[in-house]
Amino acid sequence: MSKVILITGGSSGIGKSTGEFLVKKGYKVYGTSRNPEKLIEFDIFPLLKLDVSNPASITAAVEEILKKEGRIDVLVNNAGVGITGPIEETPHEEILKAFNTNFNGPLNVIKAVLPHMRTQNSGLVINITSIAAYMGLPYRGIYSATKAALEVTTEALRMETKDFGVKFTNVAPGDFATNIASGRYHAPVLNDSPYKLPYGKTLEMMNEHVDGGDDPQMVAGLIYRIINTKNPKIHYKVGAFMQKFSIVLKRILPDKAYERLLLNHYKL
Incomplete structure (x- = not known):
């Protein structure tokens, strides 16, 4: 029996690439989007309406899959947003x-899914975080x-479940x-801000890194391997060598x- 996989944020980027990869491997995939009605030509796998900030929409989507x-x-918790800016100047509501x-x-x-996985006595949750989480x-x-x-919460959940x-x-x-940069909240670069020059330069560099990033199929392949691993590790990193190595350096350097x-x- 094919495993049933729920991918949040499945309409683009890593979520879309992962869903497409897993469909080709024979899995039954459901993706989610806040506005699937705007994606009428999307036919790779079913897209359900789900906004992770709206618990009622989460419940409805999970119940639809279970029905x-x-x-x-498998739950792939992929939906997320980017945010940049000097912390001092970033609106608290953002x-x-x-x-x-x-x-x-x-x-x-x-x-929403854990009670059902517990009843099944089986299940896998893959939380998509970021190398940026380590620094x-x-x-x-x-x-x-x-x-x-x-x-860190994932570490606790592993032990609790x-x-x-x-x-x-x-x-x-x-x-x-991916298109994360286009949907990212950018605190504006203010002309009278003491952060104007360093933030402006850093913002340009961040956008260049995303535009020149690796193919998200690399993440999809890793998720496929994790699904087929009997005892997954706690943490996986995927990306360019220096990005992954930066985590090692943080462990060993003062x-x-x-x-510095x-x-x-x-260049700050």
């Missing part, structure tokens, strides 16, 4: 929105914080060629030495 399939075997989508949202989806990046500090919170046949893991991508590396990288 059709009777089970959910900070709350980012946490609501990147942290509260995945938790709400987990809470506080300048002008991306809020994004780093949202993803770091999800990484170990007796129920449910497994949890994190996948932390580096820069991939804090201030690592901070980041400052030099961003």
